[in-house]
Amino acid sequence: MPELQAPPLVIRDLGFRYNSRRTPAIEDINLQLEPGQVVLLAGSSGCGKTTLMRCVNGLIPHTYHGYMQGEIELYGKSVKGMGLSDISRHVGTLLQDPERQILGTYVINEVCFGLESLGMPREEMIPKAEKALERLHILHLRDKETHYTSGGEKQKVALAGVLAMEPSILLLDEPLASLDPASAREALLAFRELANEGLSILLVEHRVEDVLQINPEKVVYMDNGRVTYEGDVAGLLETADYTRIKLPAPTVMRRAKGTPRKECRLAVPALDPTSEPLVSFQDVSFRYKADYPEVLHGINLDVRAGEVIAILGHNGSGKTTTVKQALGLLKPTSGRVLLEGVDTKKTTVANAARTIGYVFQSPSQMLFAPTVREELAFGPENLGMSKEMVTENVDWAIETVHLEQELPTPPLALSFGQQKRVSIASVLSMKSRILMMDEPTAGQDYWNYQSFMDTILQTPGFDAILFITHDLDLALTFANRVVVLYGGQVVADGSLHDVFADDEQLRRWRLLPTSLLDLNRKMYSRTGQFLRAETLSQLAG
Amino acid sequence: MLIAWNYRYRNSLIDRIDPRARFIFSFAVLLAATSTWNPLLLAIIFSIAVLWYASAKLSWQDTKRGWLMISILLFTMIVVNTIITGGGAGGVVPVGGQLVWPAGFNLFGRHMTFGLTVERLWFAVAQLMRILSISLVFIMIPYTMDSRAYGVTFRKLGLPDRLAYTMELSFRFIPTLARNFQVTLDAQRARGFELDSAKGGLLNKVKRIAPLIIPVTMNAIVSSEDIANAMDLRGFGQQKRTWLYELKYHWWDYVVIGFSVLLLGVILYLAYGRGMRLFEVPLWWYGLFN
Numbered sequence: 001m002p003e004l005q006a007p008p009l010v011i012r013d014l015g016f017r018y019n020s021r022r023t024p025a026i027e028d029i030n031l032q033l034e035p036g037q038v039v040l041l042a043g044s045s046g047c048g049k050t051t052l053m054r055c056v057n058g059l060i061p062h063t064y065h066g067y068m069q070g071e072i073e074l075y076g077k078s079v080k081g082m083g084l085s086d087i088s089r090h091v092g093t094l095l096q097d098p099e100r101q102i103l104g105t106y107v108i109n110e111v112c113f114g115l116e117s118l119g120m121p122r123e124e125m126i127p128k129a130e131k132a133l134e135r136l137h138i139l140h141l142r143d144k145e146t147h148y149t150s151g152g153e154k155q156k157v158a159l160a161g162v163l164a165m166e167p168s169i170l171l172l173d174e175p176l177a178s179l180d181p182a183s184a185r186e187a188l189l190a191f192r193e194l195a196n197e198g199l200s201i202l203l204v205e206h207r208v209e210d211v212l213q214i215n216p217e218k219v220v221y222m223d224n225g226r227v228t229y230e231g232d233v234a235g236l237l238e239t240a241d242y243t244r245i246k247l248p249a250p251t252v253m254r255r256a257k258g259t260p261r262k263e264c265r266l267a268v269p270a271l272d273p274t275s276e277p278l279v280s281f282q283d284v285s286f287r288y289k290a291d292y293p294e295v296l297h298g299i300n301l302d303v304r305a306g307e308v309i310a311i312l313g314h315n316g317s318g319k320t321t322t323v324k325q326a327l328g329l330l331k332p333t334s335g336r337v338l339l340e341g342v343d344t345k346k347t348t349v350a351n352a353a354r355t356i357g358y359v360f361q362s363p364s365q366m367l368f369a370p371t372v373r374e375e376l377a378f379g380p381e382n383l384g385m386s387k388e389m390v391t392e393n394v395d396w397a398i399e400t401v402h403l404e405q406e407l408p409t410p411p412l413a414l415s416f417g418q419q420k421r422v423s424i425a426s427v428l429s430m431k432s433r434i435l436m437m438d439e440p441t442a443g444q445d446y447w448n449y450q451s452f453m454d455t456i457l458q459t460p461g462f463d464a465i466l467f468i469t470h471d472l473d474l475a476l477t478f479a480n481r482v483v484v485l486y487g488g489q490v491v492a493d494g495s496l497h498d499v500f501a502d503d504e505q506l507r508r509w510r511l512l513p514t515s516l517l518d519l520n521r522k523m524y525s526r527t528g529q530f531l532r533a534e535t536l537s538q539l540a541g
Numbered sequence: 542m543l544i545a546w547n548y549r550y551r552n553s554l555i556d557r558i559d560p561r562a563r564f565i566f567s568f569a570v571l572l573a574a575t576s577t578w579n580p581l582l583l584a585i586i587f588s589i590a591v592l593w594y595a596s597a598k599l600s601w602q603d604t605k606r607g608w609l610m611i612s613i614l615l616f617t618m619i620v621v622n623t624i625i626t627g628g629g630a631g632g633v634v635p636v637g638g639q640l641v642w643p644a645g646f647n648l649f650g651r652h653m654t655f656g657l658t659v660e661r662l663w664f665a666v667a668q669l670m671r672i673l674s675i676s677l678v679f680i681m682i683p684y685t686m687d688s689r690a691y692g693v694t695f696r697k698l699g700l701p702d703r704l705a706y707t708m709e710l711s712f713r714f715i716p717t718l719a720r721n722f723q724v725t726l727d728a729q730r731a732r733g734f735e736l737d738s739a740k741g742g743l744l745n746k747v748k749r750i751a752p753l754i755i756p757v758t759m760n761a762i763v764s765s766e767d768i769a770n771a772m773d774l775r776g777f778g779q780q781k782r783t784w785l786y787e788l789k790y791h792w793w794d795y796v797v798i799g800f801s802v803l804l805l806g807v808i809l810y811l812a813y814g815r816g817m818r819l820f821e822v823p824l825w826w827y828g829l830f831n
Binding site for chain 1: 542543544545688689713721724725727728729730731732733734735751752753754755756759760763764767768769770771772773774775776777778779780781782783784785786787
C-alpha cells in the first residue's frame with residue numbers, strides 16, 4: 001500500500017475557531033509525526049493543546065463545530081470525508097482523566113469496547129484484548145471490575161482499550177495528571193516501549209521534567225494557539241519560560257542566576273511543639289462498610305498551629321479518606337479524631353467547618369451559584385458571618401487566586417483551571433483556622449499553582465495548612481512537615497530532610513526522587529532548609 | 542465514570558435464568574398486573590411475584606434503599622391518595638358504597654366522621670397488590686443481573702445496537718447519580734451547609750437545595766458529553782456491533798418464557814374474554830366490617 005510510506009500524521013497550516021468564540025483557538029499549526037517518535041507537546045492552560053488533539057482525532061469537526069482551516073493527513077490521506085470510526089482505526093486517544101474514558105464495568109469489557117464497535121467477532125476480539133493487556137503488563141487485571149482498580153491501573157486499562165484497536169498514532173492528553181510518581185514513571189516507560197515498537201505518540205503534558213526521562217524525539221511548545229517552539233529538548237530547556245512549565249531543577253538554577261531572589265515567608269504562626277493539637281488522630285482505623293476491607297489502619301497524627309503539612313502517598317493509599325476523618329465527613333470505625341479537643345463523633349460537619357476549611361479535589365462537584373461572588377459568600381454565610389465580614393472575606397479570597405475580574409461571572413462558565421481556583425477561594429473565604437486541600441494543583445498549570453500556593457502560604461489567617469499531593473516538589477517547596485501514607489498506614493512523619501533522606505525508601509513508597517530534591521540535599525549543609533530552584537540559584541552565587 | 546449496581550452472584554435460581562427470559566417474565570407480570578382489578582387474579586399474580594422474588598435470595602440489607610423509595614411511592618398513592626383524600630380511585634371504584642365507620646368515631650374527645658368506604662379500602666388493597674407485584678419483579682433486576690449483560694440482553698430482545706447500549710448506560714446512571722450526590726453533599730457540608738436547615742415555603746426549600754441539585758445536574762451533563770466522546774473515539778455506532786458478553790438459552794429458560802406467555806395469555810383471556818377485568822370487592826371483605 002503506497003500510502004503507508006507517507007508519514008502517519010501531517011498537519012498543515014491548521015487553524016480552528018469554535019462557533020461560540022470570536023477568536024481562533026489554534027492558528028498556523030504545522031506538525032509532522034514519524035513512526036516510532038514521541039513528540040512532547042507542552043504549554044500552559046488554554047494554549048490550544050486540547051483543540052489540536054480534537055482536530056487530529058476527529059472530534060472536530062464531527063462533535064465540536066466551528067470554522068476549520070488547513071489540512072490534516074493520515075498516511076497521506078486527508079481526514080476530510082473520513083468518519084470517526086475510520087479515524088479511530090489509525091488514531092487512538094487517551095483522555096486526561098481515565099475516569100471519563102472508561103465505559104466497561106469489567107476490564108476485559110472495557111478493552112473490547114472499540115473492537116465490539118468495529119463489529120469484530122468474539123473469537124477474534126478476546127486474543128486482541130489480552131494482547132493489549134499483556135503489552136502493558138496488566139493481564140492479571142483482566143476480570144477485575146474497573147471501578148475497583150487504582151488510579152494508575154485505570155490509566156493503563158483505558159490505554160489498553162485504545163491499543164486493542166491497534167492504532168498507529170497515539171494521542172495522550174496529560175496522561176500523568178492523576179498518577180502518583182511511580183505510576184507516572186511506569187506509564188511513561190510504557191509509552192516509550194510502544195514508540196519503540198513503531199507507534200507515533202503525541203504526548204501533551206505539563207510535567208515536562210518527567211517526560212524528559214523517556215527522551216522525546218521532538219518537543220513542541222504552544223502558546224496562545226500557536227506553536228512558538230519546535231525542535232529538540234535542549235533547545236526547549238534554553239528557550240521555554242521556566243515559570244510557565246516545569247523544567248528540571250538544574251536548568252532552572254542555571255538560568256535563574258542573576259534574577260531577583262523570590263522569598264516565600266510562611267504566614268502561619270511559629271510552631272510550638274508543646275501546644276495543644278488542633279486535630280488529633282488517635283489510633284484511627286476505618287472501613288466503608290462492615291463487610292468491606294479496612295482501608296485505614298491505626299493512624300496516629302497530630303496537627304499543631306504553625307505546621308504546613310504535605311500528605312504524600314500512592315494512588316489509593318488512603319490520603320483523602322484520612323483527611324475526611326478530620327472534618328467528620330467519615331467517622332472512624334475504631335479510634336477517635338479530636339478536633340480542637342472535641343470528638344468528631346459528637347459534632348456536626350457544619351460545626352467542624354468553622355475550624356477546618358476543606359477544598360475537595362473536583363471543583364465541578366461543588367460550584368452552583370449564579371456568580372463567583374455568591375459562590376464565595378456561600379460558606380461564610382452558612383457560618384453566620386456578618387455582611388461586612390462576608391464581603392471582606394470574599395474580596396480577600398478572590399485576590400488570593402487572582403480572579404478579581406471574574407466576580408460577576410457564573411462559576412460554571414469558567415475554564416476548569418479557573419473553576420478549581422474558585423473552589424479554593426470559596427473555602428478560603430470561610431477563614432477557617434486550618435486549611436486542608438485535596439490535590440490543589442490538579443488541572444492547574446505550573447505558573448498558576450506556584451503563584452496561588454505562594455499567596456495562600458503568605459497570607460496570615462491560617463493556624464495550620466495541610467495539603468494532599470502527588471507532587472514531591474510541591475511538598476518540598478511549600479511544606480515544613482511531610483506525612484507519607486502507604487497502604488492505609490502512616491509510614492513516615494517528620495521534617496522534609498528526614499523523610500526525604502533515603503531514595504530507596506522513597507521508591508518503596510512509590511514516590512520518586514526529583515532533580516529539585518537532589519539539588520536540595522546536595523546544598524543542605526549550606527541552606528539548612530529545602531528551597532525552590534530559583535532561590536537555590538541565588539544562594540549558589 | 543459510570544459505576545454499576547451492587548450486583549453479586551448468589552448462586553440462586555434466578556442467577557441461573559437467562560436475563561432475556563427474566564425480562565420477558567417481568568414484562569409479562571407487569572402487563573398481567575395492569576390488565577385486571579379482579580381480586581383472585583391479582584392475588585395469583587402477586588403470589589407468583591413473591592415466589593419469583595424469594596428465589597433470588599436477596600437480603601433486606603441489599604434492597605432496603607429500593608424498598609424505601611417504593612414505600613414512599615406507595616404511601617403517597619395508597620394512604621394519602623386513596624384512603625385519606627379519596628382520589629386516584631375515580632372511574633374504578635363506584636361512587637357511594639358502605640362506610641367503614643358509618644357512625645363516625647371519637648378522636649381526642651371530638652366526634653369525627655370520615656367518608657372512607659369499604660370499597661375504597663379494598664381498592665387500596667388491590668392497588669397495593671398490583672404495585673407490589675410489579676415492584677417485586679423489577680426491583681431485583683439491578684441486584685441480580687451482571688452489569689455486563691444489560692446491553693446484549695436488550696439487543697437480543699430486539700432493540701437496535703444504539704438503543705440497547707443506551708439502555709445499559711441508563712441503568713448505570715442511577716447508582717452513579719447517587720454517588721455524585723453524596724460527594725456534592727459532603728463538599729457542601731464542608732462549607733457549613735446543612736440539609737435539614739431547608740425551612741420555610743416550597744420556593745425557599747428549592748432554593749436551599751440548589752447547592753446540591755445544580756452541581757449534580759451539571760456534572761451529569763458534562764459527564765454525558767465525556768461518555769459520548771469516549772464512545773465516538775472508539776467508533777461506536779458507525780457500524781453493526783458485536784458483543785463480548787455471551788448469552789445462551791438453556792431448557793429451563795424456555796420453560797420460564799413459556800410460563801410467562803401462558804400466564805399473560807390466561808390473565809388476558811380471563812380479563813377480557815371472561816369479564817374478570819373490572820373492579821370488584823370479595824364478599825368476605827364486607828364481612829370484616831359488619
